[in-house]
Amino acid sequence: MSKVDNSLMDYRPPITVVVGHVDVGKTLLLDKIRGTFVAYREPGMITQHIGLSFIPWNAIERIADPLLMKFRLKGKVWIKGFLMVDTPGHAAFSNLRRRGGSVADLAVLVIDITRGFEEQTYESLTLIKSRNIPFVVAANKLDRIYGWEPHENAPFLDSYEKQREDVQGRVEEAIARIIEEFNKLGMDADRYDRVRDFDAQVPIVPTSAVTGEGLADLLVVLAGLSQRFNRDKLRITYGPGRGVVMEIREEKGWGVTADVVLYDGVIRKGDLIVTAGLEGYVSTKVKMLVMPKPLNEMRDPEDRYMFMDEVRAAAGVKIIADGLEQVVPGAPVFVVPQGASLDEYVKLVREEVSEVKIETDKEGVVAKADTLGTLEAMVIYLRSQGIPVRKADVGNVSRRDVVDASIVRKKNPLYGVILAFNVKVPHDIEVEAMQYGVKIFRNEILYRLVEEFTQWYKEQKTKLIEMELDRYIRPGKIRILPGYVFRRSNPVIVGVAVIEGLIKPGYPLMRGDGKRIGTIMQIQDKGKNIQEAKKGMEVAISIEGNLMVGRQIKEGDELYVDVPEEHVITLMTQFKDQLSEDELSLLREILKIRRSSK
Numbered sequence: 001m002s003k004v005d006n007s008l009m010d011y012r013p014p015i016t017v018v019v020g021h022v023d024v025g026k027t028l029l030l031d032k033i034r035g036t037f038v039a040y041r042e043p044g045m046i047t048q049h050i051g052l053s054f055i056p057w058n059a060i061e062r063i064a065d066p067l068l069m070k071f072r073l074k075g076k077v078w079i080k081g082f083l084m085v086d087t088p089g090h091a092a093f094s095n096l097r098r099r100g101g102s103v104a105d106l107a108v109l110v111i112d113i114t115r116g117f118e119e120q121t122y123e124s125l126t127l128i129k130s131r132n133i134p135f136v137v138a139a140n141k142l143d144r145i146y147g148w149e150p151h152e153n154a155p156f157l158d159s160y161e162k163q164r165e166d167v168q169g170r171v172e173e174a175i176a177r178i179i180e181e182f183n184k185l186g187m188d189a190d191r192y193d194r195v196r197d198f199d200a201q202v203p204i205v206p207t208s209a210v211t212g213e214g215l216a217d218l219l220v221v222l223a224g225l226s227q228r229f230n231r232d233k234l235r236i237t238y239g240p241g242r243g244v245v246m247e248i249r250e251e252k253g254w255g256v257t258a259d260v261v262l263y264d265g266v267i268r269k270g271d272l273i274v275t276a277g278l279e280g281y282v283s284t285k286v287k288m289l290v291m292p293k294p295l296n297e298m299r300d301p302e303d304r305y306m307f308m309d310e311v312r313a314a315a316g317v318k319i320i321a322d323g324l325e326q327v328v329p330g331a332p333v334f335v336v337p338q339g340a341s342l343d344e345y346v347k348l349v350r351e352e353v354s355e356v357k358i359e360t361d362k363e364g365v366v367a368k369a370d371t372l373g374t375l376e377a378m379v380i381y382l383r384s385q386g387i388p389v390r391k392a393d394v395g396n397v398s399r400r401d402v403v404d405a406s407i408v409r410k411k412n413p414l415y416g417v418i419l420a421f422n423v424k425v426p427h428d429i430e431v432e433a434m435q436y437g438v439k440i441f442r443n444e445i446l447y448r449l450v451e452e453f454t455q456w457y458k459e460q461k462t463k464l465i466e467m468e469l470d471r472y473i474r475p476g477k478i479r480i481l482p483g484y485v486f487r488r489s490n491p492v493i494v495g496v497a498v499i500e501g502l503i504k505p506g507y508p509l510m511r512g513d514g515k516r517i518g519t520i521m522q523i524q525d526k527g528k529n530i531q532e533a534k535k536g537m538e539v540a541i542s543i544e545g546n547l548m549v550g551r552q553i554k555e556g557d558e559l560y561v562d563v564p565e566e567h568v569i570t571l572m573t574q575f576k577d578q579l580s581e582d583e584l585s586l587l588r589e590i591l592k593i594r595r596s597s598k
């Protein structure tokens, strides 16, 4: 890589993402932050971005001054602002990936204060934690707390002071519920102004995206968290650009374009770049670099963009170039400096991509997702659930995926499946999967996709175990009911009560002294043949064997199923979780009888 001139170093604003369950107010919160602080900005200093919004620190200072005094941050904050990622949710967060971590520096996990934790809250947390990103909780929809009196754009702490006591109580209860959920996950959390140790506790800031309350607090806490960064983390160079593809989209007149977050270095028109496609790496020359015009210079909607000769990190920029249609979101983008070898950069791309794509011969599921970022999130999530992955790849479900899953299926039917996240399953592939008996799971929500699979897995596993268990003779104990001898011999037919366990046709019977007396031929309940009788049932059974009631057996006798010793051992070891305590103790009793009678 080309040398970097150290005199030209600077710090970029932390890249900040907003994640959380659907409908908690992520979009509105972002809109409100943009609207509120962009209105306070100073003219001339704003660069517009593709996919990011710059929230300048000096704009935040104007409404957060009292808080900065309170938390002794005034004059100390060295970041220049935040780059908020405009697209909320974890698809965007997932795609902001780089080798070994995230391009995002900070995260806001939004929770609806009136609802607490929801399905995707857990999923967002898994992702944030796996990438090791400092985060703050926005407990949003504060204005929905019954009786809340809004104060437009006020810091939460100011507005809270002015609320009635019962309203304050309801806010506290809601926060306590969120804290409790964190505690259940083994994490500590508290209302942000009570947090003593930001390394150990998750700060919670109540907000309203409708009234703007709490936004100042939220940004001050984010600033506080970034104060704690090692400054090197945000250091940028003016070396060759490095970024990540957020989105690939077709634009009228420009063809397929890539929206890229450039997190380091410089990219110039005419630069050679390398990135990753569905079928390997893509190298191409930058034809145009596009950024939005500052709002005040935008005269008509047709005239929204500026064409740049060069763009410096950190920035959101649209790249126009040939060959981008193959590129996958989440892929790294490297500028190849003049004179450097393309191979070296191709290798870098390969290494990055091979961190996410998995190709093994393990017994595990086949995972397919639409972008490199979502694929990585999916693999992280599957692993957090203890599900092994044989293969993980980007793109629609293909014939090879079906073949892969069917190979696994032969060895382990429960893992021979395909999990398809946001990708298509062509009709002919679906038919082929059916022929191979390969099940394909599909869902647009990662959490649900994995849950559907685990649910199915558990059901199948129970079925398999039951089938396995059926191959063994299970323990049972019966009593011959006095007055219910229907036939004394050839064969014996008697009424019995099942006292413990179960009996089935074909099961051998013994007496309490270990003497084998015969085998059950048929079991009848109310005149109908049945295949088993369980504890508590009274049935009629016929017994095959050289036997007569009154000789070898008599009314009132207790008989046992004569479970072969190997079956007893297997049941007591391999199947002990499937048997009841009573069945296990009956097995011990049977074993004792067998051993003492020999």
Ligand code: GDP
Pocket: 021, 022, 023, 024, 025, 026, 027, 028, 029, 088, 140, 141, 142, 143, 144, 207, 208, 209, 210, 211
């Ligand atoms: P997202 O799915 O998380 O992006 O949620 P949205 O931003 O689309 O919000 C979902 C719904 O909740 C919309 O109807 C919003 O108007 C509403 N909403 C979002 N934030 C707030 C809030 O702070 N207070 C109230 N009362 N409604 C909100």
